[in-house]
Amino acid sequence: MREAEPYDVPVTVKMRMGIDDGHLTYLDAGRIAASSGAAAVALHARTVSQAYSGTADWSAIARLKEAVTSIPVLGNGDIWSAEDAVRMVAETGCDGVVVGRGCLGRPWLFADLAAAFAGRSERVRPTLGEVGATLRRHAAYLCDFYEDEAKGCRDIRKHIAWYLKGFPAGSTIRHRLALVNTLADLDDLIADLDPAAPWPGADAEGQRGRSGNPRRVVLPEGWLDNPDLTPEQRALVAQAEDDVSGG
Ligand SMILES: Cc1cc2nc3c(=O)[nH]c(=O)nc-3n(C[C@H](O)[C@H](O)[C@H](O)COP(=O)(O)O)c2cc1C
Numbered sequence: 409m410r411e412a413e414p415y416d417v418p419v420t421v422k423m424r425m426g427i428d429d430g431h432l433t434y435l436d437a438g439r440i441a442a443s444s445g446a447a448a449v450a451l452h453a454r455t456v457s458q459a460y461s462g463t464a465d466w467s468a469i470a471r472l473k474e475a476v477t478s479i480p481v482l483g484n485g486d487i488w489s490a491e492d493a494v495r496m497v498a499e500t501g502c503d504g505v506v507v508g509r510g511c512l513g514r515p516w517l518f519a520d521l522a523a524a525f526a527g528r529s530e531r532v533r534p535t536l537g538e539v540g541a542t543l544r545r546h547a548a549y550l551c552d553f554y555e556d557e558a559k560g561c562r563d564i565r566k567h568i569a570w571y572l573k574g575f576p577a578g579s580t581i582r583h584r585l586a587l588v589n590t591l592a593d594l595d596d597l598i599a600d601l602d603p604a605a606p607w608p609g610a611d612a613e614g615q616r617g618r619s620g621n622p623r624r625v626v627l628p629e630g631w632l633d634n635p636d637l638t639p640e641q642r643a644l645v646a647q648a649e650d651d652v653s654g655g
Contacts, residue, residue: 409445418447422484422506425468427625428457431632434468438476450482450506459623469500482506488614490517490524490531497525509617513570515542536575537603543571547594561588574611577601 409419421441426432434451441449451472453464464485473481483496484506493505511517516532523530534542546567551560568585577585581600588594628644637645 413445419445420448420450421446422450422452424452425455425465427627428455431455432468434472435475438472438481442476442479446479448480448482448503449476450484452506452508453483453485457622457625460618460620461622466496466500469496469502473501473503480504484508488616490520493521494524509615512617513543513567513573514616515546533607535603535607536577536601536605539571539575540598540601540603543568544591544594544598547588547591551591557590561590561594564588564594570616573616574608574613575601576605576608 412419421437423434423437423441425434432455438449438451449472451469453466453468454460454462466483466485469481469483469485480503482504483500483502485508487493487496487505487507488510492510493507496502496505505521507517507521516534520531543564547560547564549560550563551557554560554563565586565588569582572582572585581597585594585597588597628641630638631641
């Protein structure tokens with residue numbers, strides 16, 4: 409954070425509750441982040457060993473909000489709808505929410521959140537035709553981003569099941585969609601979807617993306633002996649790849 413200071417870039421911190429129930433570090437970590445200059449702190453209210461199993465413990469978000477008073481505290485975990493987000497803020501007092509899996513195949517969730525926090529009841533409930541158009545636009549953005557149509561199309565494959573969740577799209581078309589190589593392929597397949605099929609309601613809502621079982625956390629030798637890092641441990645942290653944390 410100190411290294412970022414000259415660039416005037418706000419640095420935010422996101423964390424889990426701790427390694428496991430016996431090692432809950434989020435209150436200390438939140439206070440340290442605040443006193444070190446973080447612009448905001450976000451908590452995914454699960455431990456590392458929980459992985460994506462069980463449910464997020466929103467009461468921890470409330471405790472963090474009480475402990476960290478000088479910067480915004482954002483809550484995260486199991487927000488699947490705008491109503492969940494409003495409920496999290498009401499139950500925990502957090503200043504904002506972070507959405508993870510809930511927006512997979514559902515980018516309009518953010519419009520729902522904006523409406524809900526503005527006190528409006530309208531929600532985006534797209535037809536299959538609108539979902540197909542959104543999926544197509546998402547694929548085009550990916551191709552632009554990667555400057556590579558084949559790569560963009562490979563990437564969009566994993567989103568397709570999330571976009572179609574609950575809609576009447578048979579296994580054949582889902583299978584073909586999951587093998588698209590070009591935007592032209594995608595156009596042909598989207599053309600086979602029934603554009604008038606309405607939003608399927610509850611079947612399209614709810615959990616999506618990763619779930620799963622608790623995991624055994626493996627820590628570097630001596631990691632729990634002392635809360636202060638040795639120079640060797642510091643070097644280890646500096647080398648760590650951030651993608652091993654898995655959020
Ligand atoms: C596609 C995807 C990418 C993610 N990438 C990150 C990441 O780079 N860093 C991080 O801290 N968490 C990451 N997460 C975890 C989420 O930010 C979030 O903490 C977690 O999914 C729990 O929230 P949820 O229950 O709303 O999904 C990612 C989650 C998803 C689904």
